[in-house]
Amino acid sequence: MKRQILIIGAGFAGLWSALSAVRLLDQHGRDDVEVTVLAPQAELHVRPRFYEADVHNMAAPLQALFDAVNVRFVRGTAQRIDEAARTVAYRDPTGQEASLGYDRLIMACGSLLNRPDLAGFDQHAFDVDKIESAVRLEEHLKSLASRPDSAARNTVVIAGGGFTGIETATELPSRLRAILGEQVKPRIVVVDRGARIGAALGDGISPAIVEASAALGIEWICAATVASVDADGVLLDNGQRIAANTVVWTVGFKANPLTGQISGEHDRQGRLHVDGHLKVKGNDAVYAAGDVAYAACDEVGNHAVMSCQHAIPLGRYAGNNAAAELIGVAPMTYSQPKYVTCLDLGAWGAVYTEGWERKVMPPEDRAEAKKLKAQINTVWIYPPAAERTAALAAADPLIPVA
Structure with missing residues (x-):
């Protein structure tokens, strides 16, 4: 045997x-x-x-x-x-x-x-953890086109400012415009417990995240967490309320x-x-x-x-x-x-780093880094x-x- x-x-x-x-x-x-x-x-x-x-x-x-x-x-x-x-x-x-x-x-x-014990999470939050849940999010985003134009419809809250949260957030402006129309200006808000934008990823890479976020119109609310989720938005632990029909959880x-x-x-x-x-x-x-x-x-x-x-x-x-x-x-x-990283930053481009301190390395040009990210995502990680x-x-x- x-x-x-x-x-x-x-x-x-x-x-x-x-x-x-x-x-x-x-x-x-x-x-x-x-x-x-x-x-x-x-x-x-x-x-x-x-x-x-x-x-x-x-x-x-x-x-x-x-x-x-x-x-x-x-x-x-x-x-x-x-x-x-x-x-x-x-x-x-x-x-x-x-x-x-x-x-x-x-x-x-x-x-x-790591799904939190948070009011409204199971009923109203989306994630990109598994292919099934990512498909559920995509179907939800497409369904927004059938809703009346409103601030809540056009707003997405991303809980978490790590790699997944940043890549999701920076991709969303173009995704939402393709669904809702070029005349719509989506509002993407990243809520992160870090003290500053991109804090979780270190000082080396954070300037690129700041620049990309500004160029893409992505807002950050730092030193805060989501306290509860409902069909119409989120309540933060600092008492702030954000009206949003879409909440994407990327924490932990x-x-x-x-x-x-x-x-x-x-x-x-x-x-x-x-x-x-x-x-x-x-x-x-x-x-x-x-x-x-x-x-x-x-x-x-x-x-x-x-x-x-x-x-x-x-x-x-x-x-x-x-x-x-x-x-x-x-x-x-x-x-x-x-150890290397290649962080996708949506239409702005991408940033490539080496070392655990995430030092930005060539290709420093954001368009060239974007090409590298595409090669990683579509060729290098696929099966033989x-x-x-x-x-x-x-x-x-x-x-x-x-």
């Missing part, structure tokens, strides 16, 4: 875990280990693009790729993990429960928006709650502490990658963040090392000292073609992502 590597999740970390595991097994001529991916769909949902329009097109099919590299795909949603029995119980699309066994488990089940993410079923230390976001090989510390059979892994990416104290920039290499290392352990070859130590040799070559852990 073949030994089993089971991967929960078909996102960036799950996909690249699977490809990397198969790559190593191929290199050693081993056909006695089976790689299985368990996920609700054989699709990579391109989450970094969910702030854009036409979000329903941002799911890349994976079944042909899995077939090309002999990865078994099981459609279902993981429910319970039994570490003692080394099984994962899941529910299939019909609602039936079944289970899968594993010799090594790779947790690559991603992150979720946490690891998939499945991580709570894995023994070991967790960080405040629920991520699993892993060693240099991405094995969960103190755990005999479980690895973690992507948004569920609290992984040191260099020797000076920086840890991987919840982004595809880190999820892709984390997946490559985790898959390689899970397979390596099963066939008795040396694992590879995860290292990703280079369904051709075995090329796909497995792309899964080498030593390939730099940034």
